[in-house]
Amino acid sequence: MRLRRLVAAVCCAAAVPLPAGAAHAAPETPADLALLAARESLLGEHHWYRQTFDGKPVLGGYYARHVDKRTREVTVRDGRIAVEGLASGLPAVAAEQAGAVVDRQVAGERASTELAVLPGARAKLVYAVLSRTDRGSVRTIVDASSGAVITTEDVVKRAEGTGSVFAPNPVVTLQDTTLTDQDDADAAVPTKAYQAVRLSDLDTSGTLSGSYATVVGPADQLAFAENRRFDYPRSDDRFEQVMAYHGVTEAQRYVQRLGFQDLNNEPQDVTTTGFEEDQSYYDPSTDRITFGSGGVDDAEDADIIWHELGHAMQDAQVPGFGLSVDGGAIGEGFGDWWAVIMSVPLHEDSAAAPHACVGDWDAVSYTEEAPHCLRRTDTDLTIADRRGEAHFDGQIWSRALFDVYRALGRDESARVVLEAQFSYSPDTTFAQAAETTAATAGALYGAQAEAEVRAAFTARGIL
Ligand SMILES: [Ca+2]
Ligand SMILES: [Ca+2]
Ligand SMILES: [Ca+2]
Ligand SMILES: [Zn+2]
Structure with a gap:
């Protein structure tokens, strides 16, 4: 699957100087974001967001806003991914059912199950299921419309x-x-x-x-x-x-x-x-x-x-x-x-x-x-x-x-x-x-x- 980033990501982010006097204005951020973390470093302030769609997290999508402490210059890293053709916002398969599918494939204990969006040209509603195993955590993506496992990956x-x-x-x-x-x-x-x-x-x-x-x-x-x-x-x-x-x-x-x-x-x-x-x-x-x-x-x-x-x-x-x-x-x-x-x-x-x-x-x-x-x-x-x-x-x-x-x-x-x-x-x-x-x-x-x-x-x- 080819993923199209909404905006060119890390390579091409531009520094956007704020107009004079606007340094302390509330940051303008797109609506489809949820704040994940705010960090302060020696030179800057960093806000990390996760991309959302219809209130659900979009897997692999990210957005970050960096503010230079001295110049107040803002740099945006926009890693949002297009979500197109999502058939339905409602899962056909219940979370517990998706969890049971994962339990049959991954030898470990289920830690969390979250409804999410797998982005792309044919976006899908999925469950992201995290399991703890002897070899570390494993994340399994289950299709929320069919209950089929799409991917399993080591988080370690x-x-x-x-x-x-x-x-x-x-x-x-x-x-x-x-x-x-x-x-x-x-x-x-x-x-x-x-x-x-x-x-x-x-x-x-x-x-x-x-x-x-x-x-x-x-x-x-x-x-x-x-x-x-x-x-x-x-x-x-x-x-x-x-x-x-x-x-x-x-x-x-x-x-x-x-x-x-x-x-x-x-x-x-x-x-x-x-x-x-x-x-x-x-x-x-x-x-x-x-x-x-x-x-x-x-x-x-x-x-x-x-x-x-x-x-x-x-x-x-x-x-x-x-x-x-x-x-x-x-x-x-x-x-x-x-x-x-x-x-x-x-x-x-x-x-x-x-x-x-x-x-x-x-x-x-x-x-x-x-x-x-x-x-x-x-x-x-x-x-x-x-x-x-x-x-x-x-x-x-x-x-x-x-x-x-x-x-x-x-x-x-x-x-x-x-x-x-x-x-x-x-x-x-x-x-x-x-x-x-x-x-x-x-x-x-x-x-x-x-x-x-x-x-x-x-x-x-x-x-
Ligand atoms: Ca020998
Ligand atoms: Ca030797
Ligand atoms: Ca030989
Ligand atoms: Zn031998």
Whole structure:
């Protein structure tokens, strides 16, 4: 909906000098306003109004009058919005009924319900319903003529910050497989491996916590920046916290862009402190990801972050996922593949940094040959090669998914796999999960896509 401001707003407000002697005259203000607040500052007096229509507040409309204390010059900021075509001034739906609609959608306690006008060319009479939830207040706009929910929004302020990260890791960015950890030394990695990024969806606490990720750990070790600039070199342990916040948040934003509004859509707990082994894990009983600091710090490699996040995503989709040997392998294989899917747009597929290589940077500590990979998603392993070890067998699964990606493309394959996983069983077999995935491809993209997915699993001996 395009909103037409009645008068050009902030950009073009004009100072209107009052005629001499009129300085203390009652301010002339339009009739469709209700005073919200009057404030006095060092240099001026400020009156804030809300726009009304037929006595009801107009959502998003505002009007402010600023008076310069010294010159008595008046400046008006007119942000009123046109209200056109309002069908009726009376609601067809009762307030209590609208409130009940909101209660079914928003888990929280209703705080207020107000009849208001949603402005625009086809203005609507609506209820603005405020609910208090665990994640802060939520405002829901309900059509007062039909009872349908128009929008739901967080009232809580979200902030943006900036930070320095590896994206996804220095080996890939610099296409240099000779880099080594050198015990977390800054000198081991050229500064051009760092990238300045936006850290979105932060809350306003100054810590790395937000809508999709919360970095947890001992308070005195957590990154804190009042100005929300989180720039640390890799030797600073707060660097891994920035990596984890950014990696998890960007993945959730991608999941939502794909259309999934309810796939681990919550602040995922992550910690990068206190575990010194060369491994990382997701603990479903605490819903927390822990990154180890052995060798290259695990959270210095976004591939490792996305692999672990894969476990958290699957657990959010299917409670208790991974009960069977096959399920465990699917968990590992999906995590590896998810790391690949997330890193594909960040770099070229090259000999030094193949897309199929997972953990190109973390693995320099424990592999001899380049490219250094924790695992790959393009092995030729089939069901016949199974060892009953989840990470090894997971490569059979990840290769099948890699072929699905190559056949359907990044977004389409991600949609198919994520959608299918909602229907996996905790103790699924390879074959059952493959059938579900193929059928999902058919439902989303048709018979040709289903045949390609089926072929990818058949090539691995899974179907
Ligand atoms: Ca580090
Ligand atoms: Ca490591
Ligand atoms: Ca990689
Ligand atoms: Zn894993």
